[in-house]
């Protein structure tokens with residue numbers, strides 16, 4: 001990557017709370033950002049609110065053809081992508097016996113397959129320019145077995161962790177880093193709406209720092225991993241969980 005060219009970044013799930021915070025942070029750091037999300041209307045609203053994103057595209061990341069089409073359009077309209085943040089995700093809190101086959105497939109499609117389709121489509125340009133950053137938004141669930149999170153979610157995030165390691169090894173010699181972040185209990189609808197008040201109260205007692213994580217805290221960590229300063233970090237999953245899990 002030449003120093004003159006402004007970095008181009010793709011953020012998935014960009015209409016969500018964390019995705020919007022990541023978009024905002026990358027823009028503040030000088031990136032041009034393409035926002036992707038399946039929720040087209042919410043995405044357009046977010047883009048208007050954030051102002052400076054270069055494009056917003058309604059894409060289901062679990063649909064391989066839609067991802068190929070979107071990546072081709074991004075390449076044609078804006079040039080090669082330097083940074084991919086695989087943030088799109090859906091949560092299910094059902095444990096194994098309460099999980100339907102459809103639910104299992106959907107969680108895998110969005111949380112795991114989507115990250116693979118995007119990385120596969122964007123890696124060739126990263127290889128050509130011998131520069132790239134991929135950051136996968138995993139979860140503490142992959143390490144803890146899922147405290148409140150369900151089986152499909154936990155397994156999808158475990159797969160995303162393994163995808164991180166696999167890709168990191170494949171492209172390490174080509175100036176491309178692939179890392180993950182493993183947040184727990186970020187103040188987004190996954191916590192404020194998908195957990196009960198009783199669960200939230202119990203968690204606040206359990207989390208050593210006694211608060212939920214702010215989306216901006218995760219966004220800054222992702223932006224660091226996307227920066228040139230993080231070139232010696234690859235194949236790493238960084239915890240951000242207020243001390244809930246220490247290793």
Ligand SMILES: NC(=O)c1ccc[n+]([C@@H]2O[C@H](COP(=O)([O-])OP(=O)(O)OC[C@H]3O[C@@H](n4cnc5c(N)ncnc54)[C@H](O)[C@@H]3O)[C@@H](O)[C@H]2O)c1
Nearest residue numbers: 013015016017018037038060061088089139185186188190
């Ligand atoms: N909130 C937490 O406590 C927490 C903890 C650990 C990990 N995470 C992860 O952080 C990421 C962001 O979650 P959030 O908390 O901001 O939730 P959110 O629901 O606000 O954002 C998720 C976004 O992903 C989008 N999305 C869903 N399915 C999609 C698809 N098929 N294609 C494209 N976009 C799709 C949604 O429309 C939404 O805008 C997720 O991957 C989530 O698993 C969140």
